[in-house]
Amino acid sequence: MRIVLMFCLCCSAVCASVTGHWPLEKDVNDSSGGALHPHNQGVVFDTPAPDGTQAARFNGIDAYLEIPSHLLSDLLQKEFTVAMYIYTEATLDDAVGDLLSQFDPETRTGFTLGVADYSGVCNSSPNHRNLFCGIDQGTEPVWEFCGRPGKAIFIFGFAVLEGKLYAATCEPGSGDAGHVYCYDGGTRWIDCGSPDASNAVMALTVHEGNLFAGAGWYDTTGSSLEASANEERSGKVYRYLGGTSWEFCGQLANEETGEAGTLGGLAVYQGALHATTLKKEGFGLYRYEGGTTWRYLGNPGRRVLNPSVFNGGLYMVSYDAPGGPFLFDGKEWSYRGASLDPPIHQDYSFAVYGGQLYLSTWPLAYVYRLEGDTWLAAGRTGEELETMGMMVYNGKLYTGTLPSSCVYRYDGKDIWTKVSDQLDTAEGRYRRTWSMALYDGKLFCGTLPSGNVYSMSTGACTSWNRSLPSGWRHIAATRQGAALKLYVDGDCVASSENASASALQSSPDVSLLIGAGPGDYFNGWMRDLHLYDTCLSPEEIKELATEGKRQ
Secondary structure, three states: OOOOEEEEEEOOOOOOOOOEEEOOOOOOOOOOOOOOOOEEEOOEOOOOOOOOOOOEEEEOOOOEEEEOHHHHOOHHHOOEEEEEEEEEOOOOOOOOEEEEEEEEOOOOEEEEEEEEEEOOEOOEOOEEEEEEEEEEEOOOOEEEEOOOOOOOOEEEEEEEEOOEEEEEEEOOOOOOOOOEEEEOOOOOEEEOOOOOOOOEEEEEEEEOOEEEEEEEOOOHHHHOOOOOOOOOOOOEEEEEEEOOEEEEEEEOEEOOOEEOOOOOEEEEEOOEEEEEOOOOOOOOEEEEOOOOOEEEOOOOOOOOEEEEEEOOEEEEEOOOOOOOOEEEOOOOEEEOOOOOOOOOOEEEEEEEEOOEEEEEEEOOOEEEEEEOOEEEEEEEOOOOOEEEEEEEEOOEEEEEEEOOOOEEEEOOOOOEEEOOOOOOOOOOOOOEEEEEEEEOOEEEEEEEOOOOEEEEEOOEEEEOOOOOOOEEEOEEEEEEOOEEEEEEOOEEEEEEEOOOHHHOOOOOOOOEEEOOOOOOOOEEEEEEEEEEOOOOOHHHHHHHHHHHHHO
16 A cells, blocks of 8 residues: 655635646656656665555655755645655664655744654654654744653653653652653653562663563662662563553673663664663663563673664764764674764763754763764753753754753754753752653653653644554645644544644745655655645545555
């Protein structure tokens, strides 16, 4: 089954009668007669999709199509529909990426349609193939308090699965243990149980339709807090069974570095679940092989944590000086931090922005951008000491900080703009905004030491809180007035209402990008791209989905 993807913007203005059609079977030419011929930036036509279908191959690294703004006129300011077929593979060594965008990062104006596939957001991989659509016009963030799960002092990570947002906590009191909670709206959280007796669930990820959690002992004195009354070590991984039940999936241990008492991150790479540790006991990289079996993949001589998948490799940060990330390509290790200047002591999180890998660090709260094999400083967040979790949301890159637990937005070059008040107002030396996730079209953030959760929204955004299946799928996204809706296989799967959204427009002065956007490049196949000058109805979307199934 092929995937038809449609993005439509409905405005009250008179619709422009402009259409485009790009078969994308042999070349990039527009066959509609409208002469909207894209510039081809590395897209190839000699590699059919796995089912043999002729289509344009986007490599996920640097390939995209560009339609210059002067060819578009005011088309994207009015009602329109975009339709396409895409194919994505089930086993990847890269993110799925953005599908379509027309976004100006300087003015924060425009729209993006893509698939959130985020790993290495500190310890966790919060989003797995979550379809999203957003539009903004330079609006400022709106924040909402979303409660404190249980007795949390630290939100270690998030994960989105089957329509729900899960949070992992550290609860260090005597008789307490780390839990996983499910968000129930407002400030409500449902207890999903404690996998084991250690004081923290230190990492979450989704793998093969299941939620996995890594448990371990968190040394609270490392955040200038009182020592944990719970001293239970773990280094174990569990699979969620529903309710408050968890299945034991093994202990991280090896003959070289010993038995782990902590978890340092979970991520899915080349179709397999991978795990690392926080402390030196048992440190290294592990691959899950089912049941309770983990294969030890070695280490590069230092602790590696917070694995992130990017352009074929698995990148990991290090908490051992001089810091800087390591790359594991499935067989060998290489150090990739030598070019960091000014030097760092530790690094924490990854994010892909504009197709490039970004890195958050300590002790001067710099963020770095990888260009080729060289890390370039992309500025620092005021007088902060650490940049924590990072994520792209509705066209822009955001990071959390220590010691003030604020959130900053990257505004290009070396400019970081503070966009939140202090999210954690507890007394003490350090406060962190550590974890992030995209959920229900909002950016969720978790803090230490109050264990609070906040959400942020800009413009209008909606997201499907389930994993997009691989292969050919039918997808649609629409905007009608103030409403954004997402469809999968003809069914509406997500929607949002924002009273101000009807006034938001795309930027008429930037190119329309196919297979690229503010996040990452698209990794997959695309064909039969249409641009209509009308907004299709739900019935027409259903009909397109049905037609796609017949082909």
